[in-house]
Amino acid sequence: MKAEELAVLGQHKMAKVFDVILLLALIGFFTVIPHVSRMLYMGDWDFWVDWKDKLWWPIAGPSSALLVTAVGHYLAWYYLRLPLGATFTAVFVLIGAWLSRIFSFYSMEYYPINFIWPATTIPMALALDLILFWSRSYLVTSLIGGFLWGFLFYPVNWLMLMPFLQPVTLFGKTFTIADLMGYYFIRPQTPEYLRRIDEGTLQAFLGQRIWISILMAGIACTFMYWIGIGLGKLLGILPMRKVLRQT
Amino acid sequence: MAATSISASVERQAVQIEEVKHDKTAHGEMPFVRFLVIGGGLGLLSLLLIRLWQGEWWFPVGMDATTPEFATYWLGLLYVEWIVLIAAAIIGFTAYRKPCPTCAVQRKELGRIDPEHELNHIGKLWATVAVAAMFGFGVSYFAEQDAVWHQIVVRDTAFTPSHIPLFFYTFPMLIIMTGVSSWYAYNRLHHLYVGEGGKGIPICYLLFPAGGWFLFANVAFNELGHSSWITEELFVQPYHWPFAWATYFFFAGFALLFKTVPRIFENLGEIAQQASTEAKASS
Ligand SMILES: [Zn+2]
Numbered sequence: 060m061k062a063e064e065l066a067v068l069g070q071h072k073m074a075k076v077f078d079v080i081l082l083l084a085l086i087g088f089f090t091v092i093p094h095v096s097r098m099l100y101m102g103d104w105d106f107w108v109d110w111k112d113k114l115w116w117p118i119a120g121p122s123s124a125l126l127v128t129a130v131g132h133y134l135a136w137y138y139l140r141l142p143l144g145a146t147f148t149a150v151f152v153l154i155g156a157w158l159s160r161i162f163s164f165y166s167m168e169y170y171p172i173n174f175i176w177p178a179t180t181i182p183m184a185l186a187l188d189l190i191l192f193w194s195r196s197y198l199v200t201s202l203i204g205g206f207l208w209g210f211l212f213y214p215v216n217w218l219m220l221m222p223f224l225q226p227v228t229l230f231g232k233t234f235t236i237a238d239l240m241g242y243y244f245i246r247p248q249t250p251e252y253l254r255r256i257d258e259g260t261l262q263a264f265l266g267q268r269i270w271i272s273i274l275m276a277g278i279a280c281t282f283m284y285w286i287g288i289g290l291g292k293l294l295g296i297l298p299m300r301k302v303l304r305q306t
Numbered sequence: 307m308a309a310t311s312i313s314a315s316v317e318r319q320a321v322q323i324e325e326v327k328h329d330k331t332a333h334g335e336m337p338f339v340r341f342l343v344i345g346g347g348l349g350l351l352s353l354l355l356i357r358l359w360q361g362e363w364w365f366p367v368g369m370d371a372t373t374p375e376f377a378t379y380w381l382g383l384l385y386v387e388w389i390v391l392i393a394a395a396i397i398g399f400t401a402y403r404k405p406c407p408t409c410a411v412q413r414k415e416l417g418r419i420d421p422e423h424e425l426n427h428i429g430k431l432w433a434t435v436a437v438a439a440m441f442g443f444g445v446s447y448f449a450e451q452d453a454v455w456h457q458i459v460v461r462d463t464a465f466t467p468s469h470i471p472l473f474f475y476t477f478p479m480l481i482i483m484t485g486v487s488s489w490y491a492y493n494r495l496h497h498l499y500v501g502e503g504g505k506g507i508p509i510c511y512l513l514f515p516a517g518g519w520f521l522f523a524n525v526a527f528n529e530l531g532h533s534s535w536i537t538e539e540l541f542v543q544p545y546h547w548p549f550a551w552a553t554y555f556f557f558a559g560f561a562l563l564f565k566t567v568p569r570i571f572e573n574l575g576e577i578a579q580q581a582s583t584e585a586k587a588s589s
Pocket residue numbers: 406407408409410423427
């Protein structure tokens with residue numbers, strides 16, 4: 060069927076209803092799948108501002124967020140030729156996370172929003188989709204878009220994190236505002252380890268520490284992009300062709 | 307006497323077949339939209355009511371599982387959820403148990419299914435997937451809510467106010483709704499997946515409900531883990547990960563959906579052609 064014919068058929072009332080239903084299904088599944096992955100792989104770092112450190116959060120955060128975003132990016136391109144999948148996933152996972160923070164963390168257990176905001180991935184998702192759109196190549200997208208995904212995660216979110224990294228002195232001790240908030244809101248997830256990672260040889264890298272972490276994140280995300288593509292192919296596309304016990 | 311009644315019934319049957327062949331009742335209507343609105347609306351309403359119930363009774367009677375109030379308010383909610391689940395399962399699976407009679411008549415009399423009738427079946431399949439997706443949304447909401455519940459209460463039971471909607475309502479509901487999607491595809495649109503007269507089970511029928519099943523299966527593993535080790539310091543601990551892996555099976559739902567896309571355009575094309583020939587004939 061030619062593209063013009065398809066476009067004409069797409070104007071049919073029924074075709075438009077199909078579009079709406081597909082959109083609802085996409086919204087539902089591309090909220091739950093990335094959101095569950097995100098809460099179970101980077102959960103604690105995403106939940107609490109005092110967990111947003113310089114070692115684990117900039118690496119575990121973007122790589123786990125990319126996994127399912129890359130699937131959305133891939134399926135949208137494969138099935139619909141739309142360079143919108145990553146952005147769509149990033150937007151709806153953030154909506155899901157915000158609904159949870161507002162209606163569970165804040166309005167049921169009264170943690171202040173300042174303490175529990177989720178990290179965003181929308182700017183990198185836009186870059187990922189645009190690079191695929193321009194290059195039409197998964198390899199180029201993984202090398203440039205995947206790298207930027209990891210590399211930009213911390214700088215993009217740093218704008219929101221910055222106010223909570225200001226130092227305060229209380230009872231003769233100096234810590235960040237994020238730490239102070241953590242001491243006031245005692246939880247089982249009060250991080251014990253943050254004080255530990257500020258020791259060790261990583262500290263010897265002085266001001267370069269965050270650069271090392273986000274470089275590593277960029278490389279990790281370059282690989283993670285392919286895991287996402289493989290997952291999308293294995294569970295989103297191959298099942299379409301495979302039939303058991305066909306006669 | 308007997309002969310007249312037989313001939314009357316034959317006549318009635320002929321009229322019915324004539325009606326069904328041209329499917330006058332369904333022309334221009336989209337019954338699957340009604341299914342989407344009612345199914346999605348009731349589902350969303352149930353999630354909203356649970357959330358309101360939690361807001362009201364989460365702190366007053368939710369903190370201690372050994373009290374009688376807990377049994378009244380929280381186990382009461384659990385039993386109501388189970389009744390809803392059983393009702394949804396019975397309605398969903400019996401409604402589409404038999405192949406569609408209209409399709410059967412059209413196949414026999416016309417040798418094919420009317421394009422608009424088939425489009426309605428495809429639309430309903432898509433609607434079941436969309437309704438399932440909405441319960442998926444409930445899964446992600448109540449799962450993260452569970453993370454924050456464990457920040458304030460020491461674990462004392464598998465039936466906490468956050469687990470009751472998560473593990474015992476949205477997980478089974480996802481098994482049921484994704485199962486209904488596959489069941490509907492099997493009983494109404496099987497020819498799109500295996501070819502006309504073909505046999506076999508496309509694996510997307512199995513993989514789509516497998517997501518809900520693996521979610522529920524990991525409840526067993528998860529509760530066993532929590533009964534053995536204290537892991538409250540870390541929500542991202544390893545025996546939560548299979549919950550994330552389970553959700554990946556829902557991608558198979560898109561294989562289930564997109565398999566029908568070529569037929570949608572074929573059918574729309576035929577409807578457009580029919581309309582243009584009818585317009586020519588009338589002018
Ligand atoms: Zn039918």
